[in-house]
Amino acid sequence: GAVVSQHPSRVICKSGTSVKIECRSLDFQATTMFWYRQFPKQSLMLMATSNEGSKATYEQGVEKDKFLINHASLTLSTLTVTSAHPEDSSFYICSARDLGLAVGQFFGPGTRLTVL
C-alpha cells in the first residue's frame, strides 16, 4: 500500500533555532503534499499545500516566512520551522496524494516538535 514516511519522528530544539522535517512518499509519486499541525486532543489543522516544482499555498494565518516548505521532487517535501519558539511545539503531520488517484491522501506518522 501507499506509505508516507517522516523524519525525524521526534525533535527537541532550543528557542531560536530552525528545524527541518522531511516527508517522503516511499512507493508512489505525489504531485501534492500537505502539511498539518495538531495540538493535543485537537483536530488536524491544514497549514499548507505544496505542489511539486511550485510554491506552496499557505492557509490563512500561517506565516510563510516562518514555515518554509519545499517540494523539490515527486517523493519529497520538507517543512522548515525557522526561529522556532515554544509556541511552535506541536505534532506536525504530512500527507501525500498519489499521482494516480483522484481523491484521498496518505498520512505520515508525524513529527513531535518540542521547542525549549
Place this chain on the structure above:
Amino acid sequence: GENVEQHPSTLSVQEGDSAVIKCTYSDSASNYFPWYKQELGKGPQLIIDIRSNVGEKKDQRIAVTLNKTAKHFSLHITETQPEDSAVYFCAASSGGSYIPTFGRGTSLIVHP
C-alpha cells in the same frame, strides 16, 4: 467554506458492542467523505471512505452511511475490540482539490 461537526467527542463502549460516530457537513458540494483512525503518537490512517454517489459502504466490521439530503454521514463499528480504541476523524471534501475539512475527532475507548 466547509464546516464539519462530529459527535460525540468521547465514546466509551464494552468489547463486543457497536460504536457509532456521526458527522454533519455544511457544503452541499462536498462529495468525498473519508474516515481516519489515529492512534496515540501516530499519523491518521484511512479506514474507509465513501463518495456521494453511494449511500452505504461496508468493509468487514466497519461501515459508513451517507445521507446527502440531510448532509450527514456516520461510521459504524460492530463487534468492537480493545484495539479499536483510538481517535477517529471524519472529513468532507469537494471539487478538484479534494482537500478535506476534518471534524474535531472522537476518542473511542473499548473496555475489555
